[in-house]
Amino acid sequence: MKKLNLRGVAVAGVAAAALLLTSCGFGGASSTSSSEPGASGTVTTLTMLAPTYSDGTKALWTKVIKDFEAANPDVKVNLETQSWENVEGVLKTKIQGNKAPDIYNGGAFAEFAAEGLLAPTSDVASEATIADFQESFAENEKVDGTQYGLPLIASARALFYNKSLMEEAGVASVPTTWDELYSAAKAVSEKTKADGYGMPLGNEEAQGESLIWFAGNGGNFGDGSNIAVDTPANVEAAEFMKKMIDDGVTQKDAGATQRTPMLNTFIQGKLGFAYALPQTVGQIKKENPKLKYGIAPVPTKTGTPATLGVADRLMSFKNDGSKTAAVKKFMDYFFSADVYTNWVSTEGFLPTTKSGSEKLASDETLKPFLDMLPNAVFYPTTNAAWNATDGAFKSLMGQIATGKSAADVLKEIQAKADAAK
Amino acid sequence: MSVTLVPKRVSRRKSAQEGGSFLAALPWVGPALLLILAIVVFPAGYMIYNSTRKISQVGTDLKGVGFDNFAKVFSDPNLPRILLNTVVWVVVVVTVTVVLSLVLAQFLNKPFPGRTLVRMAVIVPWAASVVMTTTVFYYAAEPNYGILNKFLTDVGVLDEGFGFTKNAVPAMSMAIVIAIFVSIPFTTYTILAGLQAIPNETLEAAKMDGANRWGTYFLVILPQLRGSLAVAVLINIINVFNNLPILKIITGSIPGYSADTLMTYIFKVLQFDRRLDISSALSVVNFAIVLVIVAIYVKTVKPMKEV
Numbered sequence: 001m002k003k004l005n006l007r008g009v010a011v012a013g014v015a016a017a018a019l020l021l022t023s024c025g026f027g028g029a030s031s032t033s034s035s036e037p038g039a040s041g042t043v044t045t046l047t048m049l050a051p052t053y054s055d056g057t058k059a060l061w062t063k064v065i066k067d068f069e070a071a072n073p074d075v076k077v078n079l080e081t082q083s084w085e086n087v088e089g090v091l092k093t094k095i096q097g098n099k100a101p102d103i104y105n106g107g108a109f110a111e112f113a114a115e116g117l118l119a120p121t122s123d124v125a126s127e128a129t130i131a132d133f134q135e136s137f138a139e140n141e142k143v144d145g146t147q148y149g150l151p152l153i154a155s156a157r158a159l160f161y162n163k164s165l166m167e168e169a170g171v172a173s174v175p176t177t178w179d180e181l182y183s184a185a186k187a188v189s190e191k192t193k194a195d196g197y198g199m200p201l202g203n204e205e206a207q208g209e210s211l212i213w214f215a216g217n218g219g220n221f222g223d224g225s226n227i228a229v230d231t232p233a234n235v236e237a238a239e240f241m242k243k244m245i246d247d248g249v250t251q252k253d254a255g256a257t258q259r260t261p262m263l264n265t266f267i268q269g270k271l272g273f274a275y276a277l278p279q280t281v282g283q284i285k286k287e288n289p290k291l292k293y294g295i296a297p298v299p300t301k302t303g304t305p306a307t308l309g310v311a312d313r314l315m316s317f318k319n320d321g322s323k324t325a326a327v328k329k330f331m332d333y334f335f336s337a338d339v340y341t342n343w344v345s346t347e348g349f350l351p352t353t354k355s356g357s358e359k360l361a362s363d364e365t366l367k368p369f370l371d372m373l374p375n376a377v378f379y380p381t382t383n384a385a386w387n388a389t390d391g392a393f394k395s396l397m398g399q400i401a402t403g404k405s406a407a408d409v410l411k412e413i414q415a416k417a418d419a420a421k
Numbered sequence: 422m423s424v425t426l427v428p429k430r431v432s433r434r435k436s437a438q439e440g441g442s443f444l445a446a447l448p449w450v451g452p453a454l455l456l457i458l459a460i461v462v463f464p465a466g467y468m469i470y471n472s473t474r475k476i477s478q479v480g481t482d483l484k485g486v487g488f489d490n491f492a493k494v495f496s497d498p499n500l501p502r503i504l505l506n507t508v509v510w511v512v513v514v515v516t517v518t519v520v521l522s523l524v525l526a527q528f529l530n531k532p533f534p535g536r537t538l539v540r541m542a543v544i545v546p547w548a549a550s551v552v553m554t555t556t557v558f559y560y561a562a563e564p565n566y567g568i569l570n571k572f573l574t575d576v577g578v579l580d581e582g583f584g585f586t587k588n589a590v591p592a593m594s595m596a597i598v599i600a601i602f603v604s605i606p607f608t609t610y611t612i613l614a615g616l617q618a619i620p621n622e623t624l625e626a627a628k629m630d631g632a633n634r635w636g637t638y639f640l641v642i643l644p645q646l647r648g649s650l651a652v653a654v655l656i657n658i659i660n661v662f663n664n665l666p667i668l669k670i671i672t673g674s675i676p677g678y679s680a681d682t683l684m685t686y687i688f689k690v691l692q693f694d695r696r697l698d699i700s701s702a703l704s705v706v707n708f709a710i711v712l713v714i715v716a717i718y719v720k721t722v723k724p725m726k727e728v
Contacts, residue, residue: 089692096480111479202674203693252564253587256674265565387478391693398676402588416694420478 044326045076049094049101051087053153053347054279060346068333075326077103085204088387100317102327105152109315110224111384113143117317121147123324124316125331132335137311137352143224143382149313150331153349156372157212157308159299160276162269163292168192169272174296178216178240181273181299185249188272195251197244198262198274201401205259207379207393212275212308213237215377216300224382227389230407230414237301238406245401255398267291275308278369279348295368309376311352388420389413465708471701478695490702499678499686506593507662507682514600514661519654521601522608523646529609530616547606555670558599562586586671589680596671600661608653615649616642651722658718659711683707 050061058081065077080101082090087106094100100117112118121130121141130138133151141149159181161174166184169191175181185196200209211221217240219233228234245254251262251271266274267288275298284291298307314334316327334340337355344351344360350370351357360366380386392413399409472490475483494500529540546554561569564582573579585591619642627637665684672680681689687707691700 092480092695111477115477115479115481117479201676203676206676253584255676256584256587258674270565384478387695391695395689395693396677402676402679404677420694 042074043076044074044323045078046102046323046326046330047078047080047099048103048105049080049082049087049091050103050105051084052081053349056346057081060343064334064339064343067339068330071333072329075329077330095317098319100319102316102319102323103330104315104317105312106315107310107312107379108381108387108390109141109149109313110143110382111387112315112317113146113148114384118148119316119318119321119324119327121150124327125150125335126328129332129335132353132355134352134354134357140311140378140381141313149315150335151311151352152314153312153344153347154352154373155277155310155349156369156376157208157275157277157298158368158372159273159296160266160280161273161294161296162188162194162266162271163294164269165192165194165272174294175273175299176297177299177303178301182240182244182247182249185244185273186247189249192272194270194272195265196249196272197251198257198266198271199241199245199250199254199401200257200259200262201241201255201398202258203394203398206397207390208259208308208310209275210238210241210393210397211377211379212298213241215306215308216298218301218306220377220380221386221389222380222383224380227380227383227385227414227417229389229417230410235407235410238400238410240301242400242406253401255401266293277348278350278366281365282348297368297372305372305375307372307376309373309378311378311381385417385420389417392416468701468704468708471698472705474698474701476696476698480697486698490698491706493699494702494706499681503678503681503683503686506680507684510593510597510600510668510682511658511661513597514604515654515657517597518601518604518608518657519650522605522612522653525605525609526612526616529613543609544606546603551603552666552670554603555599555667558595559586559670562595587674589672589675592672592675593680596667599667599671600664603667604657604661608657611649611653611656612646615646618649619645654722655715655718658714662711662714663707683710 048061048065050057052058058079061079061081065079069076080090088108091101091104091106095117109118129150130147137151137154138147141147141151159174165188166174169184169187171184171187173180175184181197187196188194189196200206207221214220214234214237217233217237219231219237220228222228244250251257251265262271263274263276263280263283265271266276267280267284269288269291281295284293297305300306314331316324316331318324334343335353337353337359340353341351341356341359344356345363345366348365350366350373351360357370361370379390383389396409396412396416399412400406473485473487475486475489477483525543529536529543561567562585564570564584564587567582569585570579570582573583574581583591585595623641623645624637627641632640663684664682665688668680668682668685669688672685678686678689683703684707687700687703690696690703
């Protein structure tokens with residue numbers, strides 16, 4: 001009898017364990033509770049999902065929301081922050097569970113717009129707010145002529161160089177072309193203990209690093225209607241990246257290097273050159289103020305200026321459409337010059353509004369980056385296949401450092417992008 | 422009193438035999454059944470359902486596509502390498518774990534001073550969070566500041582830090598070592614329990630018959646460990662096969678799919694390609710493989726057969 005029982009228990013246990021363990025990829029609907037609008041009183045509760053740009057992002061948003069709620073007692077905003085790595089996964093779960101956030105801060109948006117999930121900007125912001133955005137940015141937010149995103153921040157990449165290491169390696173001038181960067185990085189890695197150039201092709205930022213190099217050869221990732229990764233200009237750029245890695249002028253294991261740790265080694269003074277962001281300036285000031293470094297335009301193949309520009313946006317998911325008036329109040333409040341410039345400059349980004357640019361034009365830290373913005377190449381975020389392209393870069397681009405040819409890798413990425421159409 | 426009670430009892434039992442037993446049992450097994458339905462059957466069913474749908478990248482269900490997703494999965498050029506990795510991963514981890522645990526359990530079964538302490542120490546890797554343990558290993562192997570690399574360069578084995586977690590083969594080997602490390606406690610304890618259930622008489626009989634130590638072990642002890650070994654191997658196979666945290670942390674930054682097992686590949690398809698439908702199909706394949714392994718194992722080893 002005992003044996004029999006044991007057998008039953010064991011079989012059931014094994015079956016349950018097999019089922020449980022194999023089905024652990026299942027993500028149930030999130031348990032966020034949203035209050036009924038207009039049930040009693042007139043307080044509308046908005047949900048907001050935002051990624052963290054820095055350690056201070058959550059506090060910054062919390063303050064904006066607190067001040068907003070004080071001015072608008074009939075609206076409450078529930079903030080949820082997530083890391084950049086997780087935010088899109090969380091959003092996807094929420095959409096599947098019909099709990100899409102009323103306000104969402106993110107990068108890609110075209111596929112949401114294409115499926116009719118987003119509210120047009122004209123519904124969720126006043127005309128004055130919409131008219132205040134710089135045209136180039138507003139243009140980037142349109143799908144088929146309708147604007148869906150409110151450009152929140154802009155950023156550009158620039159070359160950061162370590163002056164002490166350049167001196168030690170005998171490099172006299174700051175590189176402006178690929179070949180100059182190659183020889184300068186080579187000199188630094190051979191003559192000093194540091195690595196020459198930091199190339200982060202791990203899954204944190206491979207798409208960013210790639211586009212900086214592609215842009216330096218007049219390339220890009222395509223446009224709103226067509227993803228074009230596997231082009232001659234891009235292949236040539238990728239081959240040059242591979243040459244840098246193979247010749248050992250970059251840090252080791254470039255294919256598995258993430259951007260944040262790579263920039264940390266630059267801040268510690270153990271890296272000659274790296275492409276970095278406006279925020280890096282503040283980080284250096286805080287963590288290693290003694291570092292002797294400079295900021296210069298991105299070196300390109302011929303020396304004509306080009307860089308990667310990034311713009312993130314706020315958008316609003318329609319849901320049942322009952323909360324657009326409240327969302328409008330929030331957007332108008334947030335994009336008013338004082339609130340907005342304080343937010344943008346605290347995070348160390350470049351402003352996207354006309355009023356904000358006027359206010360920040362005198363900022364010396366931001367100036368080199370503001371100057372580069374006109375020549376910036378953007379991600380094709382309005383293309384519905386961009387998300388898949390982005391993911392393909394993150395998981396596959398690093399292979400140029402592990403032996404695959406540049407042309408093959410770009411072909412593989414292109415195939416993933418085409419499959420997502 | 423007793424006269425009236427007896428016929429009543431009989432009639433009750435009769436009705437139970439005639440099919441009322443299920444209804445009578447329902448209140449007792451109902452909660453458990455409900456739980457199994459909610460957390461086991463429903464997710465598995467939902468997964469299978471998803472694998473036959475076309476789901477957009479943002480997660481909206483577009484239409485049913487039958488077995489298209491499976492066709493895509495099986496024509497995936499990355500699949501052979503991934504399956505090979507999975508087989509190597511499972512076989513090496515489970516075999517080494519079981520062999521080491523047999524030795525360790527034998528050792529812990531002998532009385533010696535401080536045995537309780539050693540027994541408790543063995544549990545530590547089991548008690549600690551796998552993610553934490555793995556992260557500690559991951560940082561130790563960091564090429565620039567990891568303690569393992571520092572040690573190896575200081576004693577002169579390496580000239581400079583090596584990216585153990587940045588290249589497919591070393592990273593996979595490292596993940597295997599960690600998986601063995603965290604699987605040993607459970608396996609050891611299962612075998613230890615088996616060892617303690619072996620009646621002393623059989624050992625004494627072996628001694629009387631003049632069996633040497635190895636003979637006693639392989640012919641007397643090992644056959645009696647069959648039950649606990651079977652449980653240990655089976656649970657380990659399923660566990661290791663479906664392991665995500667160790668591989669995700671150790672091999673996660675390696676570009677391409679050269680260090681992926683089926684489980685991490687499912688995760689990558691979900692995270693980077695955003696294909697909920699394809700990853701569901703992969704999960705179904707994963708599930709089927711586990712079921713087949715378990716079925717073959719149960720059929721050939723007959724773990725429940727009496728010795």
